[in-house]
Amino acid sequence: NAGVTQTPKFRVLKTGQSMTLLCAQDMNHEYMYWYRQDPGMGLRLIHYSVGEGTTAKGEVPDGYNVSRLKKQNFLLGLESAAPSQTSVYFCASSPWASGTFNEQFFGPGTRLTVL
Amino acid sequence: AQSVTQLDSQVPVFEEAPVELRCNYSSSVSVYLFWYVQYPNQGLQLLLKYLSGSTLVKGINGFEAEFNKSQTSFHLRKPSVHISDTAEYFCAVSDGNTGFQKLVFGTGTRLLVSP
Numbered sequence: 001n002a003g004v005t006q007t008p009k010f011r012v013l014k015t016g017q018s019m020t021l022l023c024a025q026d027m028n029h030e031y032m033y034w035y036r037q038d039p040g041m042g043l044r045l046i047h048y049s050v051g052e053g054t055t056a057k058g059e060v061p062d063g064y065n066v067s068r069l070k071k072q073n074f075l076l077g078l079e080s081a082a083p084s085q086t087s088v089y090f091c092a093s094s095p096w097a098s099g100t101f102n103e104q105f106f107g108p109g110t111r112l113t114v115l
Numbered sequence: 116a117q118s119v120t121q122l123d124s125q126v127p128v129f130e131e132a133p134v135e136l137r138c139n140y141s142s143s144v145s146v147y148l149f150w151y152v153q154y155p156n157q158g159l160q161l162l163l164k165y166l167s168g169s170t171l172v173k174g175i176n177g178f179e180a181e182f183n184k185s186q187t188s189f190h191l192r193k194p195s196v197h198i199s200d201t202a203e204y205f206c207a208v209s210d211g212n213t214g215f216q217k218l219v220f221g222t223g224t225r226l227l228v229s230p
Contacts, residue, residue: 004158033217040124040222041222042119042205042220042221042222042223043159043205043218043220044220045217045218048217058217090158090159092159101147101164101166101209103161103164104161104218106158106159106160107158108156108157108158109156109157109158
């Protein structure tokens with residue numbers, strides 16, 4: 001099993017350009033998440049999904065859109081990139097939780113720079 | 116909303132010395148608590164978790180943490196560190212009362228182990 005994979009690993013964009021980050025998991029997990037990690041701020045949740053075809057906003061959703069057309073994939077889109085979106089982006093997934101908490105498994109991250 | 120405070124942004128320590136990384140969380144009726152480790156240029160990996168039961172939780176790589184409800188703390192300890200423990204450590208909390216559980220991360224503590 002590959003676990004959680006993210007594509008691409010690195011990307012440099014100019015202000016105003018658009019791009020899509022792809023997250024894929026092969027563990028048949030129900031839940032998927034997108035986080036951004038900035039120095040001194042830890043990880044902050046951008047959007048999440050509780051199942052195929054459903055998405056919801058997290059703590060910092062502005063400037064991002066997401067889609068989950070297939071259970072194994074969770075896409076994060078930037079329609080018009082801004083320098084404030086320079087960050088490291090992590091995708092995670094976790095199985096369905098019933099009365100307890102199940103571990104989130106993280107991908108290796110995508111380092112995005114917006115000039 | 117839940118919040119997590121990691122009091123130390125960086126902790127330098129010599130190899131084979133003991134270490135404690137501090138974490139405090141905002142109070143709630145019930146919480147789930149976690150420590151994650153991030154090695155350089157990698158994603159996050161779960162070290163240990165507290166869901167219920169014994170307040171002393173043992174994790175991977177010789178780490179342990181103690182849940183202290185009265186002090187709302189969940190400090191991470193290791194009696195003897197190795198060079199390979201150099202990494203960033205994140206404390207996280209999830210509100211056990213909600214149906215779908217989201218993690219709130221602290222800002223991280225960088226552990227620097229030197230010979």
